[in-house]
Each structure stands twice: as C-alpha cells, then as structure tokens.
Amino acid sequence: MTRVAVLRIGHRPERDQRVTTHVGLTARALGAEEMYLAASDPGVVASIADVVDRWGGSFTCTDNVKWRRCITDWKKEGGTVVHLTMYGLNLPDVISEIRIKDPILVVVGAEKVPGDIFGLADYNVAVTGQPHSEISSLALFLDHLFSGQELAAIYPDAKIRIIPSKSGKKTEES
Numbered sequence: 233m234t235r236v237a238v239l240r241i242g243h244r245p246e247r248d249q250r251v252t253t254h255v256g257l258t259a260r261a262l263g264a265e266e267m268y269l270a271a272s273d274p275g276v277v278a279s280i281a282d283v284v285d286r287w288g289g290s291f292t293c294t295d296n297v298k299w300r301r302c303i304t305d306w307k308k309e310g311g312t313v314v315h316l317t318m319y320g321l322n323l324p325d326v327i328s329e330i331r332i333k334d335p336i337l338v339v340v341g342a343e344k345v346p347g348d349i350f351g352l353a354d355y356n357v358a359v360t361g362q363p364h365s366e367i368s369s370l371a372l373f374l375d376h377l378f379s380g381q382e383l384a385a386i387y388p389d390a391k392i393r394i395i396p397s398k399s400g401k402k403t404e405e406s
C-alpha cells in the first residue's frame with residue numbers, strides 16, 4: 233500500500249486534543265503510517281501510542297514538527313503533498329491521479345490554515361465543497377485512496393482484537 237503520513241496543523245492544545253487524537257486514530261485505522269503534529273502536545277502523542285500498543289501496528293505520532301519544513305522536506309524527497317480543503321478540486325475528479333503517487337503527505341487544518349499551504353501543496357482536494365471536519369475529510373480521502381482495501385487490514389501484533397459479531401461485544405486478548 234502507498235505510504236501515507238498525515239500532517240496536522242493549527243492544533244490548539246487547550247481545545248483540540250480530542251479532535252487531533254481522533255485525526256491520528258482515523259489515520260492509523262484507515263491505512264496511514266504516521267502523523268506529524270505541528271504543535272507540542274505530549275498528551276496526544278501518548279494517547280495514540282497507547283492505542284498502538286494495545287491494538288497493534290506501527291503507527292507513530294511525532295509532535296513539535298515545523299509544518300513548512302515538513303512539507304518542503306517531503307517534496308524534496310520526491311513525495312506528494314495533498315491538502316484537504318473545501319476550496320480544492322473535488323475528490324472524485326483527482327483521486328485517480330493521486331492514487332499513483334507514493335509517498336503521500338495529507339495536510340489537514342484546525343481553524344483557518346495559513347494561505348501558503350495552498351501554494352505549497354501539489355493538490356488541494358475538497359471532500360465536497362461543503363464545510364465539515366478534518367476527521368471526516370481524512371477518512372473519506374483515505375478510503376478513496378486505498379479503494380476500501382484498508383478496511384480489511386490485520387494487526388498481527390495486537391494485544392486485543394475484536395471478534396466481529398452480529399450482536400454483543402466479543403473481544404480476544406493475547
């Protein structure tokens with residue numbers, strides 16, 4: 233699968249901890265390999281590490297990242313940068329072009345993103361032209377990128393896994 237990292241910008245530790253943690257968990261669950269956080273927040277890093285420890289895989293979250301440096305380094309190394317924004321080109325119109333790129337850095341904001349991001353990104357992609365959230369836009373983008381294959385991922389080193397069931401909660405611990 234394509235290597236995907238997520239860059240989370242605009243995080244405000246006093247109010248965005250829950251959303252940013254969910255950006256990371258969504259990235260992990262839907263096939264990304266890492267998240268870069270353009271702010272200092274050891275609490276978010278620890279929450280995500282705890283999920284990885286119990287539920288498996290090798291997803292990493294790094295805080296204190298300088299967003300501009302992260303984007304320019306990614307491009308210097310031959311990677312593609314996709315900025316999710318409702319002002320961009322609509323997902324269905326660009327996803328087949330993006331699907332052949334590897335690796336991909338997906339940038340999501342919190343509040344208003346710095347204007348420079350639009351020029352630095354290789355693609356500004358809208359998941360509809362309607363305002364919603366970084367979590368929903370990331371989830372839909374990853375699902376379209378991986379064509380749904382990420383839904384069948386297996387985590388061999390998981391300490392806990394769910395046994396899918398029609399009703400009730402069944403888990404297995406190792």
Ligand SMILES: C[S@@+](CC[C@H](N)C(=O)[O-])C[C@H]1O[C@@H](n2cnc3c(N)ncnc32)[C@H](O)[C@@H]1O
Pocket residue numbers: 315316317318319339340341342343344345357358359360361362363364365366367369
């Ligand atoms: C709560 S929104 C804030 C949007 C803000 N009003 C702006 O002008 O950038 C936070 C993030 O969600 C993502 N987002 C929200 N709606 C989107 C959409 N329709 N398509 C793609 N990304 C979206 C973008 O990454 C955005 O930076």
